[in-house]
Amino acid sequence: MNEKIERLQPRLLKQFQHILEQHKLAHAYLFEGARGTGKKEIALWLAASLLCVNKQDGKACRKCVNCVRVFEHQHPDVMEVAPDGLSIKVEQVRDLKAEFVKSGVESDQKIFIIEDAEKMTAGAANSLLKFLEEPDGKVTAFLLTTAKQRLLPTILSRCQLVHFSPLPKPILIQELEDKGISQNQAALLVHLTNDIEKAAALSEDETFAIQRELIWKWFKWLTKQDDEAFIFVQTDLLQYFKEREQYKLALSLLLLLYRDALKLFYGQQADELAFPRYEQELRQFIAQKSSKQLTEAIEEILLSQKKLESNVNAQGVFEQLAIRLMQKLSKPLSSLT
Amino acid sequence: MSYQALYRVWRPQRFDEIAGQQAITQTLKNALIQGKTSHAYLFTGPRGTGKTSAAKIFAKAINCPNLKDGEPCNTCETCRAITKGQLNDVIEIDAASNNGVEEIRDIRDKAKYAPTVADYKVYIIDEVHMLSTGAFNALLKTLEEPPQNVIFILATTEPHKIPLTIISRTQRFDFKRISLQAIIARMTYILEQEEIRFEPESLQIVARAAEGGMRDALSILDQAISYGEDTVTVENALSVTGSLTQEKLIDYFSAILHHDTEKGLSLLQEILAEGKDAARFVEDMILFSRDLLVYQQAPAKSEILETARVDETFTAMSQEISNTALYETIKILNETQREMKLTNHADVYLEVATVKLTQMQANTASPLPTEEKAADSQKVQQLESELQALKQQLQTLSVQQSQTTAARPAKRAPKKAANGAFKPNVSAIYKVLGVATKQNLLQLRDVWPDLLDMLSVTQRAVMKASTPVAASPEGLIVSFDYDILCQKAASDENLVQAIGSYLNRLIGYAPQMITVTAEQWPMIRSDYLKHHKEEIQSRTKAESTDHPKEAQKTASSSNASQLESAEPDAGWESLNQLIPVDEAGEEQKEDPIVTEAVQLFGKEIVEVQND
Numbered sequence: 001m002n003e004k005i006e007r008l009q010p011r012l013l014k015q016f017q018h019i020l021e022q023h024k025l026a027h028a029y030l031f032e033g034a035r036g037t038g039k040k041e042i043a044l045w046l047a048a049s050l051l052c053v054n055k056q057d058g059k060a061c062r063k064c065v066n067c068v069r070v071f072e073h074q075h076p077d078v079m080e081v082a083p084d085g086l087s088i089k090v091e092q093v094r095d096l097k098a099e100f101v102k103s104g105v106e107s108d109q110k111i112f113i114i115e116d117a118e119k120m121t122a123g124a125a126n127s128l129l130k131f132l133e134e135p136d137g138k139v140t141a142f143l144l145t146t147a148k149q150r151l152l153p154t155i156l157s158r159c160q161l162v163h164f165s166p167l168p169k170p171i172l173i174q175e176l177e178d179k180g181i182s183q184n185q186a187a188l189l190v191h192l193t194n195d196i197e198k199a200a201a202l203s204e205d206e207t208f209a210i211q212r213e214l215i216w217k218w219f220k221w222l223t224k225q226d227d228e229a230f231i232f233v234q235t236d237l238l239q240y241f242k243e244r245e246q247y248k249l250a251l252s253l254l255l256l257l258y259r260d261a262l263k264l265f266y267g268q269q270a271d272e273l274a275f276p277r278y279e280q281e282l283r284q285f286i287a288q289k290s291s292k293q294l295t296e297a298i299e300e301i302l303l304s305q306k307k308l309e310s311n312v313n314a315q316g317v318f319e320q321l322a323i324r325l326m327q328k329l330s331k332p333l334s335s336l337t
Numbered sequence: 338m339s340y341q342a343l344y345r346v347w348r349p350q351r352f353d354e355i356a357g358q359q360a361i362t363q364t365l366k367n368a369l370i371q372g373k374t375s376h377a378y379l380f381t382g383p384r385g386t387g388k389t390s391a392a393k394i395f396a397k398a399i400n401c402p403n404l405k406d407g408e409p410c411n412t413c414e415t416c417r418a419i420t421k422g423q424l425n426d427v428i429e430i431d432a433a434s435n436n437g438v439e440e441i442r443d444i445r446d447k448a449k450y451a452p453t454v455a456d457y458k459v460y461i462i463d464e465v466h467m468l469s470t471g472a473f474n475a476l477l478k479t480l481e482e483p484p485q486n487v488i489f490i491l492a493t494t495e496p497h498k499i500p501l502t503i504i505s506r507t508q509r510f511d512f513k514r515i516s517l518q519a520i521i522a523r524m525t526y527i528l529e530q531e532e533i534r535f536e537p538e539s540l541q542i543v544a545r546a547a548e549g550g551m552r553d554a555l556s557i558l559d560q561a562i563s564y565g566e567d568t569v570t571v572e573n574a575l576s577v578t579g580s581l582t583q584e585k586l587i588d589y590f591s592a593i594l595h596h597d598t599e600k601g602l603s604l605l606q607e608i609l610a611e612g613k614d615a616a617r618f619v620e621d622m623i624l625f626s627r628d629l630l631v632y633q634q635a636p637a638k639s640e641i642l643e644t645a646r647v648d649e650t651f652t653a654m655s656q657e658i659s660n661t662a663l664y665e666t667i668k669i670l671n672e673t674q675r676e677m678k679l680t681n682h683a684d685v686y687l688e689v690a691t692v693k694l695t696q697m698q699a700n701t702a703s704p705l706p707t708e709e710k711a712a713d714s715q716k717v718q719q720l721e722s723e724l725q726a727l728k729q730q731l732q733t734l735s736v737q738q739s740q741t742t743a744a745r746p747a748k749r750a751p752k753k754a755a756n757g758a759f760k761p762n763v764s765a766i767y768k769v770l771g772v773a774t775k776q777n778l779l780q781l782r783d784v785w786p787d788l789l790d791m792l793s794v795t796q797r798a799v800m801k802a803s804t805p806v807a808a809s810p811e812g813l814i815v816s817f818d819y820d821i822l823c824q825k826a827a828s829d830e831n832l833v834q835a836i837g838s839y840l841n842r843l844i845g846y847a848p849q850m851i852t853v854t855a856e857q858w859p860m861i862r863s864d865y866l867k868h869h870k871e872e873i874q875s876r877t878k879a880e881s882t883d884h885p886k887e888a889q890k891t892a893s894s895s896n897a898s899q900l901e902s903a904e905p906d907a908g909w910e911s912l913n914q915l916i917p918v919d920e921a922g923e924e925q926k927e928d929p930i931v932t933e934a935v936q937l938f939g940k941e942i943v944e945v946q947n948d
Contacts, residue, residue, distance in 0.1 A: 015563075015564060018563070019563045022563070023340055024340045024562075024563045025340060026340065026342050026556075026559060026560075026563075027341070027342060027345075028342075093434075094434060097434065122467075123433070123436075123467065126433035126464050126466075126467045127431065127433040127434035127467070128433075129431070129433060129463075129464055130429075130431035130433070130434070130463055130464065131431070131434075133345075134345065146681060147680075147681050148616075149616055149677060149678045149679075149683075150678070150679070153383070153384050153494075153550075154384040154494055156384075156553070157384045157385045157550050157552045157553040157556060158552065158556070159556065160342075160556055160559060160560045161556075161557075161560070162560075163579060163612055163614060165610075165611075165612030168610065255682070255685065259685065259688070262688070262692070263602075265782075266598050266599045266602055266692075266779070267599055267775070267779075268599070268602065268603070287782075287804050288785070288786060288804070289786060290782075290783045290784065290785070290786050290787065291598065291692055291696060291783050292696065292783070293786065294692075295689045295692045295693060298685060298688075298689055299689060302676070302680065302682060302685060302686065302689075305680070305682070306679060306680065309679075
């Protein structure tokens with residue numbers, strides 16, 4: 001466990017050790033960073049450090065009863081809140097607050113960890129405000145988020161913000177290759193996730209391989225401006241992309257392809273690509289394109305992602321995207337005349 | 338006692354301590370002194386500007402028996418009890434969690450009873466925007482005519498969510514964002530009290546990142562303190578806030594200015610890899626553009642600059658960049674900032690913005706002529722293009738002449754045995770290659786599709802299968818997939834001329850087009866490299882011995898500026914970078930399996946896929 005933190009966030013680990021030694025832990029932290037950057041791990045480790053009966057320089061020993069229970073999510077004084085469905089609801093926050101009015105079960109120190117804090121509803125976030133500013137008694141809050149810009153500014157200003165930077169991609173790729181994953185696979189996986197385990201799991205997932213191929217096919221239809229691309233959504237894409245998470249994956253993959261094209265256009269190194277295997281084809285594709293067309297295509301995809309986020313029907317989004325992308329690439333651009 | 342955040346320890350306890358809201362605190366104090374307090378107040382303003390603090394101080398002041406100049410004494414029993422939140426008559430309600438009609442009815446009922454200890458019963462309703470409509474309406478009557486000795490103070494960050502009927506029943510105070518100076522002054526005071534050393538410039542950075550919120554400022558300061566060994570340094574402040582140094586900003590700006598998309602993108606990657614915050618980056622850029630603009634228009638007023646430090650590079654930059662470019666920059670950045678708020682792909686948005694920014698003027702061309710000059714400039718343009726056309730005719734004539742003469746010495750050029758095969762104009766190509774830059778090529782590739790759109794249908798048909806492969810300010814080498822088209826294009830004067838004038842419109846200058854077939858091009862290029870290798874090497878060597886550092890710089894970033902790009906010191910290195918496509922193609926050819934496959938099945942069928 002400690003090794004994992006050490007590997008992911010050596011700098012933050014040192015910083016927090018320093019803070020623990022000085023007993024200067026603030027009462028509210030907001031951990032912000034991509035998935036798989038060790039936010040939860042550090043939060044749990046800090047929680048354990050606060051509750052540990054056998055502290056070493058203020059740090060968790062990892063052996064005592066309290067530590068073990070914290071790491072196994074069993075400790076009664078550590079509350080973890082995660083989205084219930086799509087969002088964290090007011091009731092969840094109210095329950096949390098009700099829990100914290102009571103004194104701690106085993107000590108007076110209480111800790112709560114809110115995962116995906118950006119998914120709090122407006123009501124939930126607002127009812128957390130007063131509590132977050134001046135909690136009664138010894139309470140330490142950890143809010144974890146991947147998109148801090150979606151949190152209320154009033155929440156942000158009450159927390160200490162800690163940025164979790166992802167591991168550099170080349171290191172991740174190397175680690176994945178050490179696990180026996182081919183270089184091409186690894187390059188794509190690190191663009192999708194920062195989590196080594198998740199990446200490894202994806203690489204063994206057969207559906208993922210099929211999905212990747214499908215998106216590549218779709219991309220080829222799109223670049224050829226073949227109307228087949230539109231029909232492809234119905235006939236093939238939706239057979240394999242079936243739920244929200246997967247719809248998002250589809251768009252992410254397509255986005256990466258266009259991004260690669262843009263990168264190649266500006267002569268960046270091939271080892272930064274997500275799809276090094278398609279380098280040749282991508283180069284052919286960009287030969288007749290302008291950067292404006294490429295950026296517009298990327299903006300289109302980003303717009304579609306936003307639509308998916310707000311629960312627009314996926315098939316509609318994909319089909320519209322297909323048509324738009326084909327238009328973007330064929331329409332005469334010259335606004336200069 | 339566990340550690341308490343600075344903003345909790347240093348919550349203001351007197352009106353004087355509330356930073357940057359003199360107008361409001363003075364009004365409240367006067368009201369207290371004259372005994373003309375209202376029964377309902379509404380405090381609005383962004384986070385961390387002192388709304389709740391002011392409400393608490395007001396509650397103390399109105400109940401304090403030792404009121405002096407409108408300030409509470411903070412020593413008497415009532416004051417202390419209120420500070421601790423233990424006085425029964427000062428009731429702080431979190432409207433976000435008690436937002437129903439039931440809770441408001443409860444308040445209404447209890448408000449009837451007279452205060453027990455203090456003189457006034459004060460209800461502080463925080464986050465009042467979260468009340469439900471029912472709750473707001475239930476409050477209306479009580480708010481208009483509350484019982485004696487009851488005061489309501491409503492505080493919120495979002496006044497637009499409050500019904501007008503509530504607002505009209507209260508005295509409204511709008512708390513402003515706290516100015517940079519006020520935040521710095523307050524932080525300096527706190528740090529001196531806490532006996533913590535600090536570098537004055539670091540407070541600037543912290544205050545800027547706080548965006549007018551005192552609580553934000555103190556949170557960041559807290560973090561910066563715990564980051565280092567009890568000193569606040571510039572470095573700590575930068576890494577806690579994720580801000581950029583001015584040098585980085587200037588680097589990025591010069592990439593925009595010189596339309597160097599590649600450098601812009603790589604700078605962006607560098608910045609994000611360092612763990613800098615994307616949102617902060619955009620914010621910094623907007624402020625910096627604003628400062629450039631302000632400085633450009635009013636250089637004497639350097640005190641109104643928000644972020645920038647005036648030094649040589651800054652002054653130089655402000656003179657170099659046009660104000661239209663700055664307006665455009667701010668516009669693009671603003672859009673990006675808005676989009677980024679709603680997405681998880683902040684980095685992609687930034688990449689798109691970078692491309693847009695660096696392409697900006699290439700598209701908008703020079704600053705637009707003003708209305709009155711429009712007619713004149715139109716004429717001038719017409720004349721110019723006519724002149725251009727004449728010049729081009731001359732040039733094509735001379736090129737055609739030299740083509741016949743140059744073909745002879747150029748024996749090393751690949752000659753297809755077939756009759757009527759296209760003979761490229763090798764000497765002209767060499768001339769272009771000698772001064773070719775990647776910058777020019779990228780620019781041309783970018784406008785190529787636009788150019789094709791502008792051509793007439795027959796011309797477009799000829800040019801359809803062409804790509805620009807190398808370019809210099811004077812010349813442009815275009816490779817064609819088919820011999821016959823290549824020949825056609827070279828001999829079609831109208832076409833050459835049209836391309837020249839269209840390019841002039843698109844990119845502001847008209848390179849001379851030289852055609853070559855796709856088959857010949859790699860050979861010509863490698864021939865050129867072979868024969869000019871020594872020359873180029875010796876040239877770069879001579880330069881590097883003269884000014885070793887400078888030569889290195891120009892070699893690596895030789896294409897950074899358009900002005901310099903005409904000079905041929907790009908040399909060997911950039912020439913190699915020029916044609917990445919073909920190099921990859923050559924490597925591929927070397928694979929024995931592939932060549933065998935091609936021999937067996939023919940080129941059309943075999944499709945090479947790397948994996």
